[in-house]
Every structure is written in C-alpha cells, then in structure tokens.
Amino acid sequence: MRHMPAPLAGPDRFAALAGVVADPVRRYLWRRTDEATADDVLAATLAVLWRRVADVPEDDPIAWSIGVARLQLQNARRMQRRQVLLTHRIAVVDPPQEVRDPDGPSATDDAVRFVLSRLRESDAELLRLWSWEELDARGIGEVLGITPNAASIRLHRARQRFAELYESRAAQDPTTSEGGAR
Incomplete structure (x- = not known):
C-alpha cells in the first residue's frame, strides 16, 4: 500500500491522494455496479476527497476513500431507484442486461x-x-x-x-x- 508524505497540503496533496486512491476505488466500484455509474461515483468520491483533503487519514487513504465511495454508491443507487420508479410511471422499460466477466x-x-x-x-x-x-x-x-x-x-x-x-x-x-x- 502506498502512503502519502505528510508535508503535502492543498492541491498538491489532493493530486497525490487521487493518484493513490483512484484505481482501488474504481476497482471497488466496478465490482459493485455498471461502468457508467462507477465513473460517476468515482467522480463524486474525488470531489469529496478534494473538499475534505485535510480530513483524509495519512495512514490509510484508500480505506477512507472506499468508505466515501460506498456512501456515494448508496446515494447513486437511491437516485437510480427513484428514476426507475418514475420511468415505470411513464412507460414500461426492459430490465438492464447483466454485466459479465469478459474472461468468462x-x-x-x-x-x-x-x-x-x-x-x-x-x-x-x-x-x-x-x-x-x-x-x-x-x-x-x-x-x-x-x-x-x-x-x-x-x-x-x-x-x-x-x-x-x-x-x-x-x-x-x-x-x-x-x-x-x-
């Protein structure tokens, strides 16, 4: 696991943190949702990281970021459920196709x-x-x-x-x- 040097602050710390956490958070999200939602949730997670860069623990920024991503994913799922309910009120929609592992x-x-x-x-x-x-x-x-x-x-x-x-x-x-x- 890569750790952040303590002296970095502000935009420099965010850039370094984003480089450390982006791939693990992306993998976490890809295992739980479709690619488009994962990208949206990753962007929301990085926005939280940007706003709260001073709150990110130095010893384990990946776990902290996955925790934020988990909450962002829950929000995205709530929004998706609301959209589905609204869509069903307007018209009948085919269910989404299951995402499968490309290697089988x-x-x-x-x-x-x-x-x-x-x-x-x-x-x-x-x-x-x-x-x-x-x-x-x-x-x-x-x-x-x-x-x-x-x-x-x-x-x-x-x-x-x-x-x-x-x-x-x-x-x-x-x-x-x-x-x-x-």
Whole structure:
C-alpha cells in the first residue's frame, strides 16, 4: 500500500491522494455496479476527497476513500431507484442486461457469486471488502465506520457463514468442488 508524505497540503496533496486512491476505488466500484455509474461515483468520491483533503487519514487513504465511495454508491443507487420508479410511471422499460466477466466465469466463480447472493448483504459486503479489495480489519472498519475489532469479529462470522453455505452447495453440485468440472 502506498502512503502519502505528510508535508503535502492543498492541491498538491489532493493530486497525490487521487493518484493513490483512484484505481482501488474504481476497482471497488466496478465490482459493485455498471461502468457508467462507477465513473460517476468515482467522480463524486474525488470531489469529496478534494473538499475534505485535510480530513483524509495519512495512514490509510484508500480505506477512507472506499468508505466515501460506498456512501456515494448508496446515494447513486437511491437516485437510480427513484428514476426507475418514475420511468415505470411513464412507460414500461426492459430490465438492464447483466454485466459479465469478459474472461468468462468458471463454475467456482458462479458458486461464489451464488453463495454471496444468499448471505446477508452486510456479510457479503464484509467478504468483498476483505477478498476483492484486500482490506484488513482496520481498513474494513474505516470503510464501514466500525472499530477494527468489530470488523474482525464480523468478518470471522461472515467467513464461517460463507463456508457453511459453500460446502452445502458443493455437496449438492459436484461442479463447484475442487475436483469437479470447470
């Protein structure tokens, strides 16, 4: 993880921070929404970063920025829901197409996504932050606004629930097990 030198301030600090956090935040958003929304939310996140550059912690600006992006994404989703409701009042619209991995998902990828979809959203988000964003308990705590200890405990429990569901699914579908077809 890259860290910011302390002496930078104002526009110089923002430029350095933006260079550090833009790619991790973009990856976080791409895993959770479509590309256009991700770009809009990234822009909103960078605007918050610009306004609050003095508030960004020196030790982990990525986790702080992902926390801001998470809130911005929630706002974007609320706005999208309102737009959909309004659109349905005006006319019937086709549902959006599912975004797929360009390399093509494997049976294991599908099984993991299936199990994540069966978990509580809070458990799934913890696991995504840990696995996909590679945040530790301190970073997860920063993103979710909880203590590192609470993040560690919640992550442990979420991992247990995931393992139970995954093993249950693997027992039902042999293509998701290690020796199965992919």
